[in-house]
Amino acid sequence: xxxxxxxxxxxxxxxxxxxxxxxxxxxxxxxxxxxxxxxxxxxxxxxxxxxxxxxxxxxxxxxxxxxxxxxxxxxxxxxxxxxxxxxxxxxxxxxxxxxxxxxxxxxxxxxxxxxx
Amino acid sequence: xxxxxxxxxxxxxxxxxxxxxxxxxxxxxxxxxxxxxxxxxxxxxxxxxxxxxxxxxxxxxxxxxxxxxxxxxxxxxxxxxxxxxxxxxxxxxxxxxxxxxxxxxxxxxxxx
Numbered sequence: 213x214x215x216x217x218x219x220x221x222x223x224x225x226x227x228x229x230x231x232x233x234x235x236x237x238x239x240x241x242x243x244x245x246x247x248x249x250x251x252x253x254x255x256x257x258x259x260x261x262x263x264x265x266x267x268x269x270x271x272x273x274x275x276x277x278x279x280x281x282x283x284x285x286x287x288x289x290x291x292x293x294x295x296x297x298x299x300x301x302x303x304x305x306x307x308x309x310x311x312x313x314x315x316x317x318x319x320x321x322x323x324x325x326x327x328x
Numbered sequence: 329x330x331x332x333x334x335x336x337x338x339x340x341x342x343x344x345x346x347x348x349x350x351x352x353x354x355x356x357x358x359x360x361x362x363x364x365x366x367x368x369x370x371x372x373x374x375x376x377x378x379x380x381x382x383x384x385x386x387x388x389x390x391x392x393x394x395x396x397x398x399x400x401x402x403x404x405x406x407x408x409x410x411x412x413x414x415x416x417x418x419x420x421x422x423x424x425x426x427x428x429x430x431x432x433x434x435x436x437x438x439x440x
Contacts, residue, residue, distance in 0.1 A: 216371075245427070254332075254417050254430030255372070268427055302371060304428075317428065319364075319371040 214239055216305050216320035224326045225293050233288040233323045235303030243267070243308050244286040245317060246278060249300040261286055262308055290325075298327045330355040334418045334431035341408055341438050349403040349434045351392075351418035359420040361385075361394050361401040362428070366415045375403075375416070408438045 217236045225231050237244055243262045247255035257270035261280035275291040284305070290297055304317040334351045341347060353361065363375040363385070376385030381396035390405045401418060418431040 247428075252433075254419075254432045255428070257427045257429070260427060270427070304372075316374055316377075319373070321369075321371040 216303060216318050218301075218303050218320040218323050220323060221321070222324045222326075224328065226328050227293055227295060229293050229327075230289065230291045231293060231325060233290075233301050233303075233325070235286045235288070235305075235320060237284045237286070237305035238318050241305035241307045241318070242284050243306045244280055244284065245304045245306070246286070246288050247302040247304065248272075249302055249322070250296075251299070255302055258288070293327045295327050298325060300324050330359065330420060330429045332418050332420055332429055332431035334416075334434055336432070337415075337435035339434060339436045341436070343410055343438055343440055344407045345438075347403070347405045347408045347412070347436065349416055349418075349436070351401045351403065351431060353399050353401065353418070353420050355399075355420055355429075357422065358396075359422055361392070362419045362421070363390070363392055363401070363403050364417040364419060364430075366417065366433070368414070372417065408436075410438050410440055412436060413438045 219234045245260040246258040249255040259269040260267045264280045277289045280286045300322040302322045303320045306317045331354045360379045362377045364372040365375045376387040378385040378394035384393045392403045415433045415435045417433045419428045421428045
């Protein structure tokens with residue numbers, strides 16, 4: 213069973229640029245959540261996708277957007293990068309059953325984004 | 329809104345010492361509670377969880393009990409090893425796969 217994978221591992225961008233981060237869900241999972249973890253802090257929820265639709269969003273501006281594909285992989289896009297966007301971005305996948313029962317989230321290793 | 333507060337680190341211990349990391353929460357309703365661990369250079373791993381009051385989660389010698397009356401979920405281990413050196417996060421959610429709200433993390437360093 214393949215776990216959650218993310219790419220790239222590290223990324224360096226300059227202020228004002230745009231970035232796309234990718235996540236492959238664990239096999240059999242249909243829900244993906246994205247979190248931002250600033251250095252020395254706990255992860256902050258960005259948004260969640262379930263069956264290709266956004267299913268909840270945290271306190272992040274619209275320049276943070278996402279997609280989920282039919283194979284349940286996902287992208288996180290950030291436009292107009294700011295210095296404070298420098299962080300570890302974590303993706304987590306889980307399986308939501310037909311009855312809407314949520315199960316454990318499994319995290320990927322993260323993408324380290326540095327904005328200069 | 330929901331929030332989680334955990335003791336700040338770093339916590340430095342000798343091998344075989346007793347470890348306690350305090351965690352308290354604020355939430356509406358009856359959330360599920362979790363402890364995650366993050367080893368250097370790795371993503372988050374679920375360490376243990378509890379889904380209702382008085383439940384005790386346990387794994388790898390770690391334990392935590394869901395205390396609704398004190399809104400707490402303190403993590404304990406009786407005898408730590410060097411391999412337990414990591415950052416520990418307390419978190420809550422309405423359900424296991426739903427939005428997780430994390431505390432700030434506690435770094436634990438175990439010395440031989």
